[in-house]
Structure formats: C-alpha cells, structure tokens
Amino acid sequence: LGSVVAYFTSAKFLLYLGHALSTWGDRMWHFAVSVFLVELYGNSLLLTAVYGLVVAGSVLLLGAIIGDWVDKNSRLKVAQTSLVVQNASVILCGIILMMIFLFKTQLLTLYHGWLLTMCYILVITIANIANLASTATAITIQRDWIVVVAGEDRSKLADMNATIRRIDQLTNILAPMAVGQIMTFGSPMIGCGFISGWNLMSMCVEYLLLWKVYQKTPTLALKSARVEESELKQLNVKKECDMKPAEGVQLIVEKDVTGFEPQQEKEISCAARIAEPFITFRDGWVAYYNQPVFLAGMGLAFLYMTVLGFDCITTGYAYTQGLSGSVLSLLMGASAVTGIMGTVAFTWLRHKCGLVRTGLISGVAQLACLVLCVISVFMPGSPLDLTVSPFADLSARLFESEPLPTIVSPEDKSEMVFATGMPNLLNGSTTPANSDPEMSPEPVPLISVSLLFAGVIAARVGLWSFDLTVTQLLQENVVESERGIINGVQNSMNYLLDLLHFIMVILAPNPEAFGLLVLISVSFVAMGHIMYFRFAQKNLGKQLFVCCTPDPKAVSDSSPPGNTSTV
Numbered sequence: 001l002g003s004v005v006a007y008f009t010s011a012k013f014l015l016y017l018g019h020a021l022s023t024w025g026d027r028m029w030h031f032a033v034s035v036f037l038v039e040l041y042g043n044s045l046l047l048t049a050v051y052g053l054v055v056a057g058s059v060l061l062l063g064a065i066i067g068d069w070v071d072k073n074s075r076l077k078v079a080q081t082s083l084v085v086q087n088a089s090v091i092l093c094g095i096i097l098m099m100i101f102l103f104k105t106q107l108l109t110l111y112h113g114w115l116l117t118m119c120y121i122l123v124i125t126i127a128n129i130a131n132l133a134s135t136a137t138a139i140t141i142q143r144d145w146i147v148v149v150a151g152e153d154r155s156k157l158a159d160m161n162a163t164i165r166r167i168d169q170l171t172n173i174l175a176p177m178a179v180g181q182i183m184t185f186g187s188p189m190i191g192c193g194f195i196s197g198w199n200l201m202s203m204c205v206e207y208l209l210l211w212k213v214y215q216k217t218p219t220l221a222l223k224s225a226r227v228e229e230s231e232l233k234q235l236n237v238k239k240e241c242d243m244k245p246a247e248g249v250q251l252i253v254e255k256d257v258t259g260f261e262p263q264q265e266k267e268i269s270c271a272a273r274i275a276e277p278f279i280t281f282r283d284g285w286v287a288y289y290n291q292p293v294f295l296a297g298m299g300l301a302f303l304y305m306t307v308l309g310f311d312c313i314t315t316g317y318a319y320t321q322g323l324s325g326s327v328l329s330l331l332m333g334a335s336a337v338t339g340i341m342g343t344v345a346f347t348w349l350r351h352k353c354g355l356v357r358t359g360l361i362s363g364v365a366q367l368a369c370l371v372l373c374v375i376s377v378f379m380p381g382s383p384l385d386l387t388v389s390p391f392a393d394l395s396a397r398l399f400e401s402e403p404l405p406t407i408v409s410p411e412d413k414s415e416m417v418f419a420t421g422m423p424n425l426l427n428g429s430t431t432p433a434n435s436d437p438e439m440s441p442e443p444v445p446l447i448s449v450s451l452l453f454a455g456v457i458a459a460r461v462g463l464w465s466f467d468l469t470v471t472q473l474l475q476e477n478v479v480e481s482e483r484g485i486i487n488g489v490q491n492s493m494n495y496l497l498d499l500l501h502f503i504m505v506i507l508a509p510n511p512e513a514f515g516l517l518v519l520i521s522v523s524f525v526a527m528g529h530i531m532y533f534r535f536a537q538k539n540l541g542k543q544l545f546v547c548c549t550p551d552p553k554a555v556s557d558s559s560p561p562g563n564t565s566t567v
Contacts, residue, residue: 010216011149011212011213011216011217012149012160014209014212014213014216015141015145015146015149015160015209015213016163016164016167017209018141018205018206018209018210018213019141019142019164019167020167020171021202021205021206021209022083022137022202022206023167023168023171023175024171024174024175024198024202025087025090025175025195025198025199025202026134026171027171027172027175027176028175028176028178028179028194028195028198029090029093029094029127029130029195029199031175031176031179031180032179032183032188032191032192032195033051033127050502050506051124051127052311052313052498052499052502052505053499053502053503053506054124054125054128055127055128055131055495056495056496056498056499056502057495057499058128058131058132059131059132059135059491059492059494059495060492060495060496060499061281061492062132063135063284063488063489063490063491063492063495064280064281064283064284064285064485064488064489064492065277065280065281065284065488066132066135066136066139066484066488066491067139067284067484067485067486067487067488067489067491068280068284068484068485068488069136069484070136070139070140070144070483070484070485070488071481071482071483071484071485072484074221074223075140075144075145075148075214075220075221075223076210076211076214076220076221078136078140079137079140079141079145079210080207080210081136082133082134082136082137082140083133083137083203083206083207083210084203084207085129085130085133086130086133086134086137087130087199087200087202087203087206088203089126089127089129089130089133090127090130090195090196090199091196091199091200092126093123093126093127093130094192094193094195094196094199095192095196096119096122096123096126097123097188097189097192098189098192098193098196099119100116100119101187101188101189101192102189104116107119135488135491138491139483139484139487139488139491140484142164142471143471143474143475143483143484143487144480144483144484145213145220146160146161146164146475147475147480147483148217148219148220149213149217149220151219154472154476155351157472157475157476158346158347158350158355158468158472159347161468161471161472161475162343162344162346162347162468163343165339165340165342165343165464165467165468166340166343168339169336169337169339169340169343169464170336170340172310172332172335172336172339173332173333173336173337176329176332177329177333179191179194179195180325180329182194223480280485283485284485284486284488284489285489287482287485287486287489288485288486288489288490288493291477291478291486292477293470293473293474293477293478293535294535295531295532295534295535295538296359296469296470296473296474296531296532296535297470297474297490297493298493298528298531299363299470299528299529299530299531299532299535300466300467300470300490300494300528300532301490301493301494301496301497301528302497302524302525302527302528302531303463303466303467303497303524303525303528304494304495304497304498304501305497305498305500305501305520305521305524305525306501306521306522306524306525307501307504307505307514307517307518307521308370308373308455308456308459308518308521308522308525309456310331310332310335310456313501313502313505314456315328317511317514318331318449318453320511321381321383321446321449321511322446323449331453331457334457335456335457335460338457338458338460338461339460339461339463339464341460341461342362342460342461342462342463342464342465342468343464343465343468345362345461345465346358346362346464346465346468346469349361349362349465350469355469355472355473356469356473356535356536356539356540357536357540358465358469359466359469359470359473359532359536360532360533360536361465362462362463362465362466362469363462363466363529363532363533364462364529365459365461365462365465366459366461366462366463366466366525366529367462367522367525367526367529368462369455369458369459369461369462370455370459370522370525371455372451372452372454372455372458373451373452373455373456373459373518373521373522374455374518374519374522375451375455376447376448376449376450376451376452376455376518377448377515377516377518377519378515379447379448379451380445380447380448381445381446381447381448381449382448382515383511383512383514383515384512384513384514384515384516385512452518466529466532470532474486474487474490497524501521504517504520505517
C-alpha cells in the first residue's frame with residue numbers, strides 16, 4: 001500500500017496527470033474547431049487549410065524565439081506562463097464562438113456578412129496564440145522537465161516518453177467522443193461552453209500540479225543557461241564571467257539589472273531589441289544544423305508533409321466521400337489504438353535492438369503500411385481525376401464577384417452554419433449539410449477510401465515508434481542549455497513541412513486531386529526515412545569503429561556520431 005501511495009504522489013505521476021488534463025482540453029478544442037471549419041465551408045477544404053496555414057506559419061517564424069525564451073527563464077515561470085496564456089486563449093475563443101451561435105443570423109445580415117468574417121478572423125488569431133503557448137508548454141514539459149525527472153536513467157526516460165504518448169492516444173479517443181456527444185445531444189453552443197469551463201478548471205489544477213512537481217524535483221530549480229558575450233557586455237557585468245554556471249544562471253534570470261548604467265543600457269537596448277529576434281532566429285537554426293542528430297530531426301520533420309493522418313484535412317476528405325461522423329470516430333479510435341501499440345513496440349524494440357535500430361525498424365514498418373494508401377489511389381471509388389484542374393476551386397473563389405462571406409448567405413445556408421451542419425456530421429448522417437437529400441448522388445464504392453484509412457491506421461504503429469525514437473535522441477544528445485531553442489527549431493521544421501502540406505491543399509482543395517496529394521505525401525515520408533537511414537548509418541558505423549579500438553569506454557546505441565556539446 002505504501003508503494004502505491006508513493007507512486008501516486010510521485011513527481012512522475014503528477015507530471016502524467018497534468019499532461020492528461022492539458023491534452024484532454026486540447027483535443028476537445030481541436031476537434032470542435034475542425035468540425036466547425038469543415039461545416040462552415042461546405043465540402044471544400046480551403047478554409048481549414050487556411051487555418052492550418054496560419055498556425056504553421058506562426059510556429060515556423062517564432063519557434064526558435066519561443067525556445068530561446070524557454071532557455072533563458074526559470075522552468076517554473078515558463079511552464080506557468082505558457083499554461084495560463086494557452087488556457088485563457090481557448091476560453092476566450094469559446095466565448096466568442098458562443099456569441100456567434102447565439103447571434104449568427106444577425107451577424108450574417110450585418111455589413112453583408114463582413115462582421116461575421118471578422119469574428120472568424122478573431123477566433124483564428126486567438127486560437128493561434130493558444131497554439132504558440134501550447135508549443136512552449138510542450139517544449140518545457142516534454143523536452144526538458146521529463147528529462148530532469150527521469151534523471152540519468154535512459155530506460156526510465158524511454159518509459160516516460162512512451163507513457164506520455166499513450167496518454168495522447170487515449171485522449172485522442174475519449175476527448176472528441178465526449179465533446180461530440182455534448183454537441184450532438186445538446187448544441188454547439190453548449191459544447192463550446194463546456195470546453196471553456198473545462199479549460200478554466202483544468203488550468204487551476206494543472207497550475208497546482210506543476211508547482212508540486214517542481215517542489216518534489218529539486219534539480220528542476222537548477223538550470224544552466226547560455227551566457228552570451230554580447231549580453232554580458234550589454235549589462236556591463238564582467239564579474240559574472242568568473243562565476244559558476246549555476247550562479248550565473250540565477251543572476252541572468254532573476255537579477256534586476258536596471259541599476260547598471262541605465263542611460264547606456266537604454267541606448268544599447270534600443271538597437272539590440274530590434275535585432276535580437278533576428279539574431280535569435282539565425283543562431284537557433286545554425287545551432288540546430290550543427291547538432292549531431294540533425295539528420296534524425298529532419299527525418300521526423302519530413303513526416304509532417306503528409307495528408308495521411310487524422311487531421312482536419314483527411315477528416316474533411318473522408319466526409320466528402322460519404323463517411324459518417326460515427327464511422328470517422330471509430331476510425332480515429334482505431335488509429336489511437338495502433339498508436340498505443342506503437343509506443344509499446346518502441347519500448348520493446350529499444351530494449352532488444354537499441355534506440356537507433358528501433359528508428360530503422362519503425363521506418364520500414366511505416367513505409368510498408370503506406371503502400372496500401374498508394375494502391376487506394378488507383379482503386380474503384382477513388383475520385384482521382386487528373387483531367388480536372390486542381391486549381392479550379394481556388395480560381396473560382398478568387399475571382400467571384402461577390403465578397404467571400406456571401407458564400408454562406410442567410411437565404412440559402414444560414415441554418416447550415418453550426419446549427420445543422422455540425423450535428424449532421426456527428427449524428428451519423430452521410431448526406432452533406434449543403435445538399436438536398438432528395439437529390440443525393442449514387443453511393444460511391446468504398447474500397448478506395450477503405451484501403452486509404454487501413455494504410456493510415458496501420459502506419460501509426462511505425463509512425464509513433466519512430467517519433468519516440470527521434471524524441472529521445474533529441475533529449476539525450478542536446479545539451480541542457482540548448483534544449484529550448486533546439487526543440488523550438490525542431491518544432492519550426494515540423495511546422496515548415498506542415499505548412500507546405502497546407503499550401504498544397506490550398507492549391508488543390510478539390511477531392512479529385514486528393515489522390516495526387518497522397519502520392520506526394522508518401523514520397524516525403526520516404527525521403528524522411530532515407531535521411532534517418534543516413535544518420536543511422538553514420539551512428540552504427542562509428543559504433544563499429546569504436547568497438548574495434550582498444551578504447552575502454554563503451555559507446556551506447558543512442559549516442560549519435562560526433563556526440564559533442566555544441567554551444
């Protein structure tokens with residue numbers, strides 16, 4: 001009994017609990033926004049891709065800066081600040097959407113619908129701020145705190161990483177199911193109110209849990225920082241160069257430096273503040289390129305250039321092919337199950353084969369499953385039609401004589417927005433929200449879309465095992481003082497490829513071009529695993545060389561080539 005109590009009060013369990021609460025709120029929010037955007041714009045994926053474009057572009061530009069902020073501030077301050085900003089943004093978005101639900105008819109008629117469009121822009125902007133705060137939270141908790149809590153035990157670190165991913169997969173099943181039922185049997189407005197209330201309560205509990213973990217792990221209070229020469233000159237604190245790293249960190253993070261020659265500092269900071277974000281951006285990408293795990297990180301990033309996942313794009317495509325909301329929820333549940341299987345496979349393979357070889361095996365498994373997706377493009381029921389211009393839908397919308405808001409006019413589609421559209425997707429109806437049931441088209445053969453989702457779901461085993469492999473490589477081989485900025489740049493790389501995938505969908509949003517997007521996606525996944533293969537080749541080759549030398553020091557399988565600290 002004592003051991004059970006000790007586990008449930010340990011820092012590790014409290015970290016799991018806080019992560020579960022955080023991801024539950026995130027998954028509910030992302031599910032609701034995805035359904036809203038798809039229903040708002042009918043069967044087109046254009047508006048959904050624009051939202052993804054904004055989110056990906058923001059992290060791409062600000063990832064290194066966010067990571068640098070994580071490195072330069074105390075762990076507790078970073079975690080608590082990002083937590084409050086993230087949840088407050090989601091709460092505000094929920095309130096705005098509730099207002100849209102209540103007054104949607106009036107908003108559609110005011111100023112020819114432009115006021116409603118401004119509300120949508122406001123929602124996307126605030127949601128983007130929430131995503132940036134979520135990025136900071138993920139960097140500090142999943143890339144830094146978890147390493148400190150695990151200590152020097154790499155097996156414990158692998159188990160904690162796998163448990164975090166299992167929590168992610170479980171919330172992927174349960175959170176959308178919960179909010180979907182609320183929206184179906186209640187209303188979209190009630191659903192947004194529930195999400196806002198959840199995030200408010202969750203924020204308070206998570207704040208307390210972070211404080212408890214911080215208290216139970218004293219090493220979290222010790223943080224080394226990058227002491228840059230230019231920064232020391234700016235502050236005119238030459239004595240700090242001779243101090244110990246831990247003491248220097250305390251002075252950099254907490255010391256009030258406003259008393260050191262304020263006039264000179266003011267003159268310097270005026271130009272420094274303008275140049276600092278650009279310098280941070282440049283230095284972050286240079287440091288990332290010089291990392292020994294650079295190729296492994298690039299391999300992971302290339303996996304984001306894909307439509308073969310359960311994001312809003314693929315969900316929207318499945319909806320256009322006649323799959324109901326209940327079927328989609330089951331498919332998402334199946335993908336979460338295979339994702340959990342991937343985390344189990346990771347821990348087993350790492351124990352048996354080593355970390356680097358686990359990534360190789362995972363990559364081969366993922367590519368083998370994606371062959372089904374390639375086959376699905378040419379099977380009966382596939383909407384692939386290369387004779388249809390992929391830019392037809394885009395050009396039609398760009399050159400319409402009426403403004404964009406009139407696409408959803410009060411006369412024709414006022415009841416489609418939220419009121420009937422979202423429940424229509426969730427209650428199992430296969431009829432699109434903007435179509436007449438009496439004039440519904442003939443059913444399309446499901447063999448193509450079935451093979452597509454079979455490949456996507458099966459590939460999740462290799463995908464999540466590979467993701468955990470690269471995650472632990474970054475955790476083990478990036479020095480503590482650079483964890484924030486390197487992982488910030490890694491997130492930027494991920495979102496850069498994600499950005500390309502959204503641009504690709506914006507250019508070809510019609511379902512007839514989706515098969516071409518599938519082929520492009522598989523090609524990028526293959527290129528990513530080729531990069532990792534090159535990394536593994538260097539790593540394993542160096543291990544063989546070291547093992548053949550009389551050097552008594554053993555080289556672990558997880559140590560990358562040229563494992564030196566890059567500062």
